[in-house]
Amino acid sequence: MISAASRAMLAALALAAATVTAWAQDFPNRPLTIVLPYPPGASTEQVARMVQPILQERLKQPVVIENKPGGNGSIGTMFVARSPADGYTILLTTNALMTIVPHVQAMPFDPLKDFVPLTTAIRGILGLAVNPNVPAKNMAEFIAYAKANPKKVHYGTAGIGSPQHMAGLLLNREAGIDLVHVPYKGGAPAANDAMGGHIQAVIATISSTLGQHSAGRLRIIGIGEKERFAGQPDIQAIAETVPGFEATSWLAFYAPAGTPKAVVDVLNRELVFALSSPDVKKKLFDLGLPAVADKPEELDKRTREDHKLWGDIARQMNVRAE
Missing domain, CATH: 3.40.190.150 (Bordetella uptake gene, domain 1)
Incomplete structure (x- = not known):
């Protein structure tokens, strides 16, 4: 047999639930x-x-x-x-x-x-883009270039702790290379310095670098998705060269x-x-x-x-x- 206190508690819970439901049905007002x-x-x-x-x-x-x-x-x-x-x-x-x-x-x-x-x-697709003077047309060539020039290949990002920064660290670890991180206060100034040749590469969302890629001012050579992006099928996924790589x-x-x-x-x-x-x-x-x-x-x-x-x-x- 349910006690009076239990009945009161159940009634209060039912009332609260009904109140929340009614309030939610009125959302937003x-x-x-x-x-x-x-x-x-x-x-x-x-x-x-x-x-x-x-x-x-x-x-x-x-x-x-x-x-x-x-x-x-x-x-x-x-x-x-x-x-x-x-x-x-x-x-x-x-x-x-x-x-x-x-x-x-x-x-x-x-x-x-x-x-x-x-x-x-x-999804903000991350891409590795290089200055056109970098002798690498794809990820395999870029990794070989980085291995031949340890601690001399610099990549810019939107800052310490950004997804771009972490993607670079992950690439270093998985590809066995030693890219040097250069943090900026945003992706735009990093891309500008890559175009100007002050740094060799930039990791940024491709939404911010596709224009420069199309104009030949930067060359996107790989993206951090598991597979190629249907909107830019000519750009390879980094995972094609570095198996299992994914940075999103x-x-x-x-x-x-x-x-x-x-x-x-x-x-x-x-x-x-x-x-x-x-x-x-x-x-x-x-x-x-x-x-x-x-x-x-x-x-x-x-x-x-x-x-x-x-x-x-x-x-x-x-x-x-x-």
């Missing part, structure tokens, strides 16, 4: 904000601007895009972590902030505890931890719809940023696996922010 922890012009903004009008039309609410750069991405990220867990403030960020940077420097958030995954937005970059949406599942489901559904629309998919594909649009549990798995992978590599290679 005011503007939403997508926070970007980077300055204007980054790939996060490109993606946010593409999904914004579709979300507004579908949700019947304004969607505000707000850049909150600073602290190597920690300011905007922490802002979302401390926001109410109601689905009205969400984060669009890079895998670097969620899976790499916390292993390289102290950050004021825990990527695995302070956020709930919504969906992976895109991605952008994903997260909400503060504690956001109700019903709200997460709404946000996932609408973000996936926007990212999967033919116009958005084509625009992203043409930029070398293929859409992913997966389920929250898939992003959770991706986040945890990459967090462990890059954490292990950061420790093995003793990578620390300067």
